[in-house]
Amino acid sequence: MGYYVGLDLGGTNVKAGVVDDRAKVLGKVSKPTHAEGGPDAVVRVMAEAAHEAVAAAGVKMENVERIGIGSPGPIDFDAAVVRATPNMPGWRDVPLRDRITSLTGRPAILENDANAAALGELWAGAGRGLKVTELVMLTLGTGVGSGIIVGGKIIHGAFAMGGESGHMIVVPGGRLCGCGQHGCLEAYTSASATGRRAVEALQSGASSSLARDFANRLDTITAKDVFDAARSGDALANRIVDETATYLGIACVNLCRILDPQMIVFAGGMILAGDMLFDRVRSAFRANTWTVVESKVEIVPALLGNDAGFIGAAAVARNGHRNGQA
Amino acid sequence: MGYYVGLDLGGTNVKAGVVDDRAKVLGKVSKPTHAEGGPDAVVRVMAEAAHEAVAAAGVKMENVERIGIGSPGPIDFDAAVVRATPNMPGWRDVPLRDRITSLTGRPAILENDANAAALGELWAGAGRGLKVTELVMLTLGTGVGSGIIVGGKIIHGAFAMGGESGHMIVVPGGRLCGCGQHGCLEAYTSASATGRRAVEALQSGASSSLARDFANRLDTITAKDVFDAARSGDALANRIVDETATYLGIACVNLCRILDPQMIVFAGGMILAGDMLFDRVRSAFRANTWTVVESKVEIVPALLGNDAGFIGAAAVARNGHRNGQA
Numbered sequence: 002m003g004y005y006v007g008l009d010l011g012g013t014n015v016k017a018g019v020v021d022d023r024a025k026v027l028g029k030v031s032k033p034t035h036a037e038g039g040p041d042a043v044v045r046v047m048a049e050a051a052h053e054a055v056a057a058a059g060v061k062m063e064n065v066e067r068i069g070i071g072s073p074g075p076i077d078f079d080a081a082v083v084r085a086t087p088n089m090p091g092w093r094d095v096p097l098r099d100r101i102t103s104l105t106g107r108p109a110i111l112e113n114d115a116n117a118a119a120l121g122e123l124w125a126g127a128g129r130g131l132k133v134t135e136l137v138m139l140t141l142g143t144g145v146g147s148g149i150i151v152g153g154k155i156i157h158g159a160f161a162m163g164g165e166s167g168h169m170i171v172v173p174g175g176r177l178c179g180c181g182q183h184g185c186l187e188a189y190t191s192a193s194a195t196g197r198r199a200v201e202a203l204q205s206g207a208s209s210s211l212a213r214d215f216a217n218r219l220d221t222i223t224a225k226d227v228f229d230a231a232r233s234g235d236a237l238a239n240r241i242v243d244e245t246a247t248y249l250g251i252a253c254v255n256l257c258r259i260l261d262p263q264m265i266v267f268a269g270g271m272i273l274a275g276d277m278l279f280d281r282v283r284s285a286f287r288a289n290t291w292t293v294v295e296s297k298v299e300i301v302p303a304l305l306g307n308d309a310g311f312i313g314a315a316a317v318a319r320n321g322h323r324n325g326q327a
Numbered sequence: 328m329g330y331y332v333g334l335d336l337g338g339t340n341v342k343a344g345v346v347d348d349r350a351k352v353l354g355k356v357s358k359p360t361h362a363e364g365g366p367d368a369v370v371r372v373m374a375e376a377a378h379e380a381v382a383a384a385g386v387k388m389e390n391v392e393r394i395g396i397g398s399p400g401p402i403d404f405d406a407a408v409v410r411a412t413p414n415m416p417g418w419r420d421v422p423l424r425d426r427i428t429s430l431t432g433r434p435a436i437l438e439n440d441a442n443a444a445a446l447g448e449l450w451a452g453a454g455r456g457l458k459v460t461e462l463v464m465l466t467l468g469t470g471v472g473s474g475i476i477v478g479g480k481i482i483h484g485a486f487a488m489g490g491e492s493g494h495m496i497v498v499p500g501g502r503l504c505g506c507g508q509h510g511c512l513e514a515y516t517s518a519s520a521t522g523r524r525a526v527e528a529l530q531s532g533a534s535s536s537l538a539r540d541f542a543n544r545l546d547t548i549t550a551k552d553v554f555d556a557a558r559s560g561d562a563l564a565n566r567i568v569d570e571t572a573t574y575l576g577i578a579c580v581n582l583c584r585i586l587d588p589q590m591i592v593f594a595g596g597m598i599l600a601g602d603m604l605f606d607r608v609r610s611a612f613r614a615n616t617w618t619v620v621e622s623k624v625e626i627v628p629a630l631l632g633n634d635a636g637f638i639g640a641a642a643v644a645r646n647g648h649r650n651g652q653a
Binding site: 133134158163169171257258259261263298 | 401459461475482483484485486488489490491492493494496497499504506508509573577580581585586587588589617619624
């Protein structure tokens, strides 16, 4: 039985977990990142978390086969260096893999966190036991994060920027995205964009129960508020939800034409809307997909929840060096 | 030195060529397919073409390492069976790989022709000598054919329908495509669609030199006519060419976000328009791509021309069993 440590580096917390070959979590720990201390301090927090998780699992560090690290920000995969992170000060070309190895004595693999999450869902979540090798994951949060697995391996691309499905353009000339493009999937279907689109409609004078419930504080409306109002029958909220679902359905069509995955997994807070989201995304997919052959892709929610980060990182560790780092 | 035979099955001609490890063509032959004779007769033509190409190359069939077969139509890659071909009568679940092997005595690999062409450009064409492992090819003809290479391997997808970038939706609710979807890349940017969009604009009364030059035979206008008129300064023709280039540029953006290839290769008759097409596609790409990092993808014409089919098939043979067929 092999043991793997997954390390999930977040701006607020570092999570670590020990996971066995059957994706069973044997021990886990969460510690404040204290990002303000800079990379050196954060790396020590990460190493401590790894040691504490191993202790909690009742195994020895020397029996850990590999450590997987899920990190935000662009990564130089060949050098195993975090080039930058958007939310943590001082992170510039940090050799995170080698730093963790030197503090734990175990070989490690560095991966982008969204990519790691996709591999985690394939192995231990939505794809568990199903022999899935082709999978796309979309995480609907502040943005639309994404990871893509082809042939059981994470897509990195030629310049380490692959798997960014959230920045697929679905509306040429459409809404401006934070990435500089117009009409990205993210600009329409992230949780933030879904709330924002409702706010804009209300500010333009659309009538809705939301206008009454959020009088004088329209800009606090979230995607959850929109889904709640839609569930109560509000017409504007239903139109906003339908638009989000339509663009997600079209994105699924495009991913199927290009990649033909077995499974498209949605994650992020917005999936708590459940059938109200998934029924409409699946319906939009069916309405927009081709008639050449029957579509067999499964469009499903992520299953790993709060442990997704470190389980994904452990999946990267278990996948070994199949994605290049020597 | 290894020798490979590439067999390119077309509705009109079967082409065969012997290619060595350095992508040098040692001998080639083209024979009428006589598709009306049905699969058995066509398979015999293919085997004859292979034998004749080997003779023309001055090598012995027993010294051929493998035969690669590029075939139209959906393929069952596990069984190495052509499930159907759109343009040839009687093709239904034809075990083409095993039939060719039994008539030549050499191991063979069956591949979709558009996928084989992409691998051929990577190895011997636009990607030659450049260590490209991530490449997308788009062929602008009657439709928009496509093949995708990730990590040096052809993307087949979970249900053998991957790599169909031509059916990426670029205009939600847009023009009806032959595949049943609305707004596909193919519905705007194939050579056929480019000519057709000009015809429709003229039928709606748009003024253009094309209206004069093709009076009473508007529906014979081809993409080449549109490019020629654009080059002569015709405003409508320039608008049509710009639209084609814009959607191709946006498709390139989407392919970069999802796959991050090193190279996007365009093929098909429309690339004879040269800079008039490529300058505008690259310009549309730059105008629509993100500002997160500098884009390094190369958008280039295919180089293999008339030999592309059998060289692509030979590339499949050379790639061996990396794509699965045992």
